[in-house]
Amino acid sequence: MASPIRHADCFHDFPEDIVRTILEEAASDTNEPAWACARVLRKVQGWTEPIMYRHIRVEHTSARAVLLARTVNSYPAKPATFFATSVKSLYIDVWDDSEPTAIFSILGACPNIVGLHLSTLYLGKSFLVGNHSVWKGFSKLEKLRIAPNMFSPYHFTFLSGPLENPMFAFITHLELPWNYRLRGLSWKLPSFSSLQALTHMCILSCDSGGDIISMFVQVRSWVPHIPTQLMIYTTRIRVRY
Structure with a gap:
């Protein structure tokens, strides 16, 4: 008589808390995302997915944003509040403007993020800060990278009141690209x-020649208004040849 097949679970002899710790550590590896962990068991999925979705990156094309938006909006295995409670930072660097709705669907699902890097083309008037409701939801942001072309004409202010830009209320790190008309x-x-709350500020320029000189002239006019607690200010210049 053949011996019974041993259970395929290689952790079956370990206490559950140790198994969970091992899998959570695997899921925390940002260099080698362990997406397979979420496909082992429903229980393991519940342990690891909040970690794997903690920091989200969407790069290169808006097609990636569409796929993520589909997951955000219609994935029945996750509770409705999953992305709002799990995602802590968003890095969106998309240089085509074909799917702004998908990008803002992602932003809207993650109102409690503390870090946002948003690099896109001009997405249209209705998506600007001051025009789209999603910007009012970011009340916990601490680190922000956003281009000035994402602000409507009446919202070129750092005031964080409910009628201005609430997302600036707790900003500690701010990066503003300067290479936009x-x-x-x-x-x-x-x-x-x-x-x-601002302690770190960076102005980024990708222009050259007269544009850089103009940038320095304008930045100099900021000096009288620098927040007293600002510790580090940098200017980053990418020279085009």
């Missing part, structure tokens, strides 16, 4: 001093 618009500089 702002159609004569400029920040309301006195409002810069209202960023009471």
